Each structure stands twice: as C-alpha cells, then as structure tokens.
Amino acid sequence: xxxxxxxxxxxxxxxxxxxxxxxxxxxxxxxxxxxxxxxxxxxxxxxxxxxxxxxxxxxxxxxxxxxxxxxxxxxxxxxxxxxxxxxxxxxxxxxxxxxxxxxxxxxxxxxxxxxxxxxxxxxxxxxxxxxxxxxxxxxxxxxxxxxxxxxxxxxxxxxxxxxxxxxxxxxxxxxxxxxxxxxxxxxxxxxxxxxxxxxxxxxxxxxxxxxxxxxxxxxxxxxxxxxxxxxxxxxxxxxxxxxxxx
Amino acid sequence: xxxxxxxxxxxxxxxxxxxxxxxxxxxxxxxxxxxxxxxxxxxxxxxxxxxxxxxxxxxxxxxxxxxxxxxxxxxxxxxxxxxxxxxxxxxxxxxxxxxxxxxxxxxxxxxxxxxxxxxxxxxxxxxxxxxxxxxxxxxxxxxxxxxxxxxxxxxxxxxxxxxxxxxxxxxxxxxxxxxxxxxxxxxxxxxxxxxxxxxxxxxxxxxxxxxx
Numbered sequence: 001x002x003x004x005x006x007x008x009x010x011x012x013x014x015x016x017x018x019x020x021x022x023x024x025x026x027x028x029x030x031x032x033x034x035x036x037x038x039x040x041x042x043x044x045x046x047x048x049x050x051x052x053x054x055x056x057x058x059x060x061x062x063x064x065x066x067x068x069x070x071x072x073x074x075x076x077x078x079x080x081x082x083x084x085x086x087x088x089x090x091x092x093x094x095x096x097x098x099x100x101x102x103x104x105x106x107x108x109x110x111x112x113x114x115x116x117x118x119x120x121x122x123x124x125x126x127x128x129x130x131x132x133x134x135x136x137x138x139x140x141x142x143x144x145x146x147x148x149x150x151x152x153x154x155x156x157x158x159x160x161x162x163x164x165x166x167x168x169x170x171x172x173x174x175x176x177x178x179x180x181x182x183x184x185x186x187x188x189x190x191x192x193x194x195x196x197x198x199x200x201x202x203x204x205x206x207x208x209x210x211x212x213x214x215x216x217x218x219x220x221x222x223x224x225x226x227x228x229x230x231x232x233x234x235x236x237x238x239x240x241x242x243x244x245x246x
Numbered sequence: 247x248x249x250x251x252x253x254x255x256x257x258x259x260x261x262x263x264x265x266x267x268x269x270x271x272x273x274x275x276x277x278x279x280x281x282x283x284x285x286x287x288x289x290x291x292x293x294x295x296x297x298x299x300x301x302x303x304x305x306x307x308x309x310x311x312x313x314x315x316x317x318x319x320x321x322x323x324x325x326x327x328x329x330x331x332x333x334x335x336x337x338x339x340x341x342x343x344x345x346x347x348x349x350x351x352x353x354x355x356x357x358x359x360x361x362x363x364x365x366x367x368x369x370x371x372x373x374x375x376x377x378x379x380x381x382x383x384x385x386x387x388x389x390x391x392x393x394x395x396x397x398x399x400x401x402x403x404x405x406x407x408x409x410x411x412x413x414x415x416x417x418x419x420x421x422x423x424x425x426x427x428x429x430x431x432x433x434x435x436x437x438x439x440x441x442x443x444x445x446x447x448x449x450x451x452x453x454x455x456x457x458x
Contacts, residue, residue: 106268
C-alpha cells in the first residue's frame with residue numbers, strides 16, 4: 001500500500017542524530033555538505049534536472065521507487081545519485097553502455113582518460129551565468145485556474161483510507177499513510193497547485209485546490225498520543241479529502 | 247500504453263541502472279559526474295556556482311534577518327504572517343524551494359515544529375540546505391508521533407500546557423517558525439537580535455539564544 005519513504009509515525013527508529021559540540025551542547029553548526037561527494041551528488045542532480053527532461057515530482061518518485069533494500073541502505077545523497085542515474089538512462093540522456101564504460105573506468109582509476117575529450121555543451125545545459133537567475137525564479141507550483149475550492153475553512157473532512165493514486169498502482173502521492181482514513185478540519189485553502197499524483201507520471205499538471213488540514217494528535221495516534229492537545233497539520237490536495245457533516 | 251512510459255515497473259527493479267554503479271559512493275558520483283560533463287549535459291562552473299551559493303551565501307542567516315525584522319517591526323510582522331512569500335521577498339530572499347512560504351508564530355500557548363515525513367522539504371532561501379538530522383529517518387518518522395520526546399533530544403522541554411503544532415511539509419508550501427523574542431532584549435537592535443536567532447529555532451527544534 002505504501003513505500004519505505006512514507007515513514008511518518010513508524011516505530012523502531014532511534015535517537016535523532018543531533019550534533020553536539022565538545023561541551024556536549026546541541027549545536028546549530030555543521031558543514032552544509034559533510035563530504036565533497038555530497039555536494040557533487042546534490043549539484044549534479046540540480047544541474048541535470050535543469051535540462052528539463054523531468055519535473056520535481058518525477059524525481060521524487062524515482063527516489064521513492066528505489067528497491068526497498070537500497071532505500072534502507074543508501075545514505076541520503078546515495079539515494080539522490082541512484083535515482084538520478086535511473087532517470088538519465090530512462091530519459092535516454094545517457095546509455096547503459098556509456099554508464100558501464102565510465103563506471104569501469106572509475107573502478108580502474110582511469111577516468112582521466114576521458115579528460116582530453118572535446119566537450120561541446122548541449123543547448124539545454126544550465127550555464128553558471130544563469131544560476132542565480134534560475135534559483136531566484138524557482139519552480140512555482142501554483143497555477144492560475146478557474147477551479148474553485150469545494151471545502152471551506154472549518155469543514156470537517158476525512159482522508160482517503162487507501163493509496164490515493166487512481167492512475168497508477170503504487171504511484172506517487174503526497175498523502176502519507178499515517179494520515180489515511182483520518183478526520184481533520186480544513187485550516188486554510190492555499191490556492192491551486194500542480195497535482196503530484198498526475199505530474200509524477202507524465203499525465204500533466206492538473207492543478208487542484210490545496211488545503212492545510214489539521215488533525216488532532218489523538219485522531220492519529222489514539223490513546224498513545226503524547227498529548228491530547230497537540231495537532232499535526234498536513235498540506236493535502238482536494239482529491240485526498242471527503243466532506244463529513246460538521 | 248505509451249502514456250505510461252514514465253512509470254517504473256517494479257518487477258524490473260533489479261535491472262535498475264543504478265545497480266551498475268560502484269560500491270564506493272565517491273567513485274559513483276565521480277563516474278556519473280564525468281560522464282555528464284563529457285557529454286556536455288552539465289558544466290563544472292555551474293556546479294561550483296551552485297555549491298558556493300549554498301555553502302556561503304544562502305543559509306539560516308537569511309531567516310534570522312527575517313525573524314529579527316519581525317521582532318522589531320510590528321507592521322512587517324503582520325505582513326510576514328499574512329503573506330510570508332512577499333514579506334520575505336522584501337529582503338530579497340526568494341526562489342527555489344521557497345516559492346510559497348508560510349510563517350507560523352510561536353506564542354506562550356503554541357509551539358510550532360516543521361518536518362517533512364515523505365522526503366526532506368525545507369525552505370532553502372531562508373535556511374539553506376537542510377542539516378543531516380532533518381533528513382534522517384529518525385526525525386522524519388518520530389516527529390509527527392512523539393514531538394515532545396523528539397524536542398527533548400534537542401534539549402527543549404515544553405510545558406505540557408503548551409500546544410504543539412507539527413507541520414508536515416507534504417506539498418510545495420515551505421514553513422518557517424517565528425520564535426518568541428527572548429526576554430531582556432528590549433535595547434537590542436535588529437542586527438544584534440538576528441545573532442540570537444538559531445537555525446533550530448526557525449525549525450522549532452530549538453529556541454533563540456538567551457541573553458547572559
């Protein structure tokens with residue numbers, strides 16, 4: 001019904017890896033990237049994404065679709081790199097033979113043999129001079145549409161109680177399983193946003209109303225909730241929700 | 247069938263291209279990076295510019311300036327809580343992973359905490375790249391179920407009467423916590439105040455620094 005990335009509420013995880021200084025105090029200081037290869041994995045993922053062959057939802061879904069054994073064993077940036085590699089092959093930006101050639105050279109320490117290669121930049125390639133402009137622009141997901149929201153603030157709603165992606169079995173969705181089949185209240189309406197359940201599969205953007213929905217802690221965790229007073233708020237698209245009588 | 251071309255077929259997951267990569271992650275990145283560079287699909291100067299931007303220019307100091315301004319300027323605070331994206335843009339912070347910002351205010355009665363259980367959504371323009379703990383399985387799995395225990399591990403003990411609101415960033419809205427201004431800071435200016443604003447206080451896993 002779900003995948004490993006959907007881990008909210010899961011049992012078994014230990015202490016948060018909170019960094020501490022020499023006096024054992026919690027510190028906010030740690031390098032942006034712990035290793036150079038973290039920075040590189042992150043940067044090549046952004047740069048390859050800028051080629052325009054896939055959207056944010058597709059890249060998220062590729063990370064989610066890593067085989068469970070890999071998802072568990074890979075560190076954060078290893079997941080990014082593995083998903084990127086699969087995307088590069090599936091979108092035919094590189095061939096499997098090319099990948100194998102470079103992998104084998106990397107293993108033999110002979111990657112430098114490619115370095116005298118004449119590089120001709122692809123017309124889609126993201127140039128350094130455009131980086132600040134593109135970052136500043138970002139990738140807004142709000143769309144101007146004439147779709148009006150069905151729910152009002154304060155409405156009582158129930159979330160779907162099964163995997164909500166109607167088009168694809170095991171398809172991408174942003175309704176976490178810990179909040180499936182639960183009753184909440186519409187806290188706010190946040191305009192119409194690209195619908196990931198469609199967009200992650202190349203079915204178009206299908207912008208739909210997005211709401212912030214508030215759930216009482218006790219509704220999600222029952223009597224074992226830490227405090228009956230606390231609440232959890234999620235940003236959910238309209239198709240995830242059904243109106244209940246108030 | 248053609249419209250389903252983007253779907254990964256799980257039955258073939260053992261054939262995923264990534265399984266051909268070397269076991270050493272450093273070599274893995276080097277192989278893919280060199281391949282993309284040689285094919286002209288990425289440019290090394292772009293990679294340098296990206297890394298330099300988030301290592302040196304975009305980070306929690308941006309968010310701290312937003313918070314400090316809200317502490318000293320009630321009109322700005324009103325705009326920030328009403329339309330955070332525009333108010334944050336007034337300070338020239340905008341763009342990637344901060345396209346739709348929402349600021350949530352801590353009060354004596356309510357404490358806000360931000361998490362992304364499904365991945366690692368985080369407001370880049372004001373906080374930069376998320377720290378390791380924010381991306382960890384432990385934080386992602388436990389914060390929605392037992393926020394009080396999680397906060398204790400950060401050294402933060404909240405009164406049981408204070409309501410905790412946990413915001414799970416499941417869409418493209420990015421959250422920033424507006425922490426409460428510490429006591430005894432009445433004579434401090436905006437720039438001095440921003441030095442008190444820690445990254446964790448803007449995620450909700452910490453408080454601003456106290457005046458000693």
